[in-house]
Amino acid sequence: MAHAPPYPLMIGPIHPALKEPTMFKFTMEGERVLDVDIQPGFNHRGVEYLGMKRNPLQVLHLAERVCGICSGAHQYVFCRAVEHAANITPSVRGDYLRVLVAELERIHSHLLWAGVAGHELGFDSILHYTWKVREDVQDILEIICGNRVNYSYYIFGGVRRDVTPEQVEKARKIFAKYRKLEDTILDIFLTDPTISHRVQDVGVLTKENALKLSACGPLTRGAGVKKDVRFSWPYGSYGDMMDDFKVVTPESLGYKATGDIFSQVVVRLVELFEAIRMCEWVLDNLPSGPITSEPNLSALLMAKLRMAEGEGVARVEAPRGEDIHYVRLKKNKMELDSWKIRVPTYGNIMSWLTMFKDAQIADIPIIIASIDPCIGCMDRVTLVDSGTGRERDVDWAVLHDLSVKRSRGLMP
Amino acid sequence: MKQHMKADGILASFKERFKEDLFDGYIKSFENGVKRTRYDQIFMRVKRERFVEAAEHLLSYGWPHHTVASGSDIGEELEVLFHFEVYPESHGHGVTVTIGTRCPKDDPHIPSLSDVHPAVTPTEREKQEFLGVSMDGIKDNRRLFLVHAVPVGVYPWRKDEFGPEKLVRNVHKDPSGGGDGTKVIADYRPFPPGGPPIVKKQQGGGS
Structure with missing residues (x-):
């Protein structure tokens, strides 16, 4: 990233791999997660x-x-x-x-x-x-x-x-x-x-x-x-x-x-x-x-x-x-x-947030999947550039691809 | 590991300490299976002024497992119950403990337990937005689930004029709106500027 950290990284709210939509707001420094906030409720059915x-x-x-x-x-x-x-x-x-x-x-x-x-x-x-x-x-x-x-x-x-x-x-x-x-x-x-x-x-x-x-x-x-x-x-x-x-x-x-x-x-x-x-x-x-x-x-x-x-x-x-x-x-x-x-x-929200600390962007999908969440559907990632204030949407496939590439890179 | 206390002992110690400030305190016991294995749950309500003290008293039985808080509109008052388990890591000695408190609808606020148990924050945010009760000292004063769906000032679990009936009735006409033609925009405030809704006490009613 060419711009000065920290910058926000929004993941969600829609994602086809999971059952319900939720949104994660990450604060990033380079590839590293500094902080995260979660916004559930996109599919609250009452x-x-x-x-x-x-x-x-x-x-x-x-x-x-x-x-x-x-x-x-x-x-x-x-x-x-x-x-x-x-x-x-x-x-x-x-x-x-x-x-x-x-x-x-x-x-x-x-x-x-x-x-x-x-x-x-x-x-x-x-x-x-x-x-x-x-x-x-x-x-x-x-x-x-x-x-x-x-x-x-x-x-x-x-x-x-x-x-x-x-x-x-x-x-x-x-x-x-x-x-x-x-x-x-x-x-x-x-x-x-x-x-x-x-x-x-x-x-x-x-x-x-x-x-x-x-x-x-x-x-x-x-x-x-x-x-x-x-x-x-x-x-x-x-x-x-x-x-x-x-x-x-x-x-x-x-x-x-x-x-x-x-x-x-x-x-x-x-x-x-x-x-x-x-x-x-x-x-x-x-x-x-x-x-x-x-x-x-x-x-x-x-x-x-x-x-x-x-x-x-x-x-x-x-x-x-x-x-x-x-x-x-x-x-x-x-x-x-x-x-x-x-x-x-719901009971694991607070613990989940601590798990992202210091994680890499490419590890975000597996950390999200790790607790077997019952909320949380990510479909696109919105990268907000703190330097320009411009938003760009990244398809979930791109994020998934990053995760796959990380695995491939580790293959013997 | 110290000895596990039984449900009746735990409730007795609460009753001894809080005396008349504790009300509706009782134990329910159940038995299941061939061996009729018994498990207990305790319910108790403590006056708002001593609610935090009661939650702190629970810590004397080891660090409790916090599950969730439930909330109900019980007519003249609002009730919030926090459900805990003591001895959650034991083999068969866990006791589910429900500690709650009530507040009148003309003064809808109760103390937050976030200084006692850090896990309560999401559920306290939920109680604020669903029940219209203010949690004094809450660590995160934003709404949790209803940000994009329900206008500020509507509280889905209320059974009075601040409930969602109007919204629900009009939802077919106005699926993305606030029930009266206004569009709901993302709003993180749990309450309008004046604070939680005040329902004036009716003559001769309530405590």
């Missing part, structure tokens, strides 16, 4: 406001549509929040089946992330490989729930569909297939020198910052903080699974928890195969009994939910991190009185 105009059964399907990737997590956590507010206890078999689908969702989400991360680094063969592998878990989700994306599986008191022995058999076959791929997938991500160069010591979130800024999900576990709602506040069948499973950190695979993107890669990959073992554990230990404690939906809505007075907080560990819903119900009112959703990316 979901909470909509929820306050609908009854809990309607909101159940709205909650699922908060996110296209962790749709099950939102439905799960909303169910639990309403159950907490209305004092409904889910059935035990329902608890187990809920966890089965939640872990299947984790497998598909982590595989999706692995592909996106590969793409941002310029390794489209990784994208094609992981997304091909991901199709198998999508098939299990379709077999069990009937849907691939919005599962509509959770209901107050349990789940909506039981699993049949044939479905279990099909699922087990696919799990066995995945376990055979474990070494290959770990090898691709952890031993490739180019990937290591691009993600090691890049986008570092220190343990101190992770704690101070309350980061969540694989991001915080990559920094060595053992936060995982599944284990700290065990809901569903996780309480029964606590002796057999532990919080995943990079140390689980013998790596140091440095808080860089590599640590996050390790955490996600270990969690991916841990999730497969969890699914198998659930199928091995599935108790008998009804799948829901509230089989009569109209009675549930008219008698229990309409007459309920109270509030509930529920938290689940979605693939990307902790997801929390707060629900307040009022007696003789069909609609929710109050509803607050907090998605994992």
Whole structure:
């Protein structure tokens, strides 16, 4: 850059690789990021406001549509929040089946992330490989729930569909297939020198910052903080699974928890195969009994939910991190009185911003992709020249190209 | 690692310290799975004057995990609840703690917790723009989500005249506007120059 630093670099708000638009305002000195500010809200749909105009059964399907990737997590956590507010206890078999689908969702989400991360680094063969592998878990989700994306599986008191022995058999076959791929997938991500160069010591979130800024999900576990709602506040069948499973950190695979993107890669990959073992554990230990404690939906809505007075907080560990819903119900009112959703990316905003400090322009895409953001779509970059005050738009493809070139430059 | 305190012990210590300044304090417990593993959540409200002190008291159980703040229009008053977890790194001892406070609508401001816990800033910005409540001492006094979408002075979670009903009713006629023909331009101010909206107390109502 010919002009004197620092200069602003605007990224966003539209970007095709991610789901929702957001804008990053970087302050640059040459290629180095000095500071960053984030401007979300370009696609704020007012979901909470909509929820306050609908009854809990309607909101159940709205909650699922908060996110296209962790749709099950939102439905799960909303169910639990309403159950907490209305004092409904889910059935035990329902608890187990809920966890089965939640872990299947984790497998598909982590595989999706692995592909996106590969793409941002310029390794489209990784994208094609992981997304091909991901199709198998999508098939299990379709077999069990009937849907691939919005599962509509959770209901107050349990789940909506039981699993049949044939479905279990099909699922087990696919799990066995995945376990055979474990070494290959770990090898691709952890031993490739180019990937290591691009993600090691890049986008570092220190343990101190992770704690101070309350980061969540694989991001915080990559920094060595053992936060995982599944284990700290065990809901569903996780309480029964606590002796057999532990919080995943990079140390689980013998790596140091440095808080860089590599640590996050390790955490996600270990969690991916841990999730497969969890699914198998659930199928091995599935108790008998009804799948829901509230089989009569109209009675549930008219008698229990309409007459309920109270509030509930529920938290689940979605693939990307902790997801929390707060629900307040009022007696003789069909609609929710109050509803607050907090998605994992929202909880990670503050930590995310610290990760960009001292990063290079070409590392911006992978740092953005690293936390698996649920907001953030960049399509163009506006470079504002502080010397002339002139703006120029740079297509996302150009930025992506920079990232690819950086990987190519490191290739042996 | 020091011993983990149970939810009833935590709530009792709050009640002992804040006495009548603490209200609506209770515990909800749930059990799941075959082993019926129990987990607890605490709800409590503290008077606005001692709210920061209550949040500081929570730090005595170790550095809490902050999740989010939720906000509600409860008629004569506005309520903001901060949701934390104590012992977030423990194996089964985490307790979700909700500490909240209320303010009357004719004096809509509550103290910010940003000096107590630095992670609260985004959610406090959100409460200002969505609920029309001013957070005294907030570290970043800009709007967060509604900059490009909603005119200043409309607060989507309000159920009174400052709510978004007019905006929502007219959105089909005026999809990019403020509901009355005015175009919304990017505006980072949470409140108009006079501060957050004041709703005059009705006769005989509210506390």
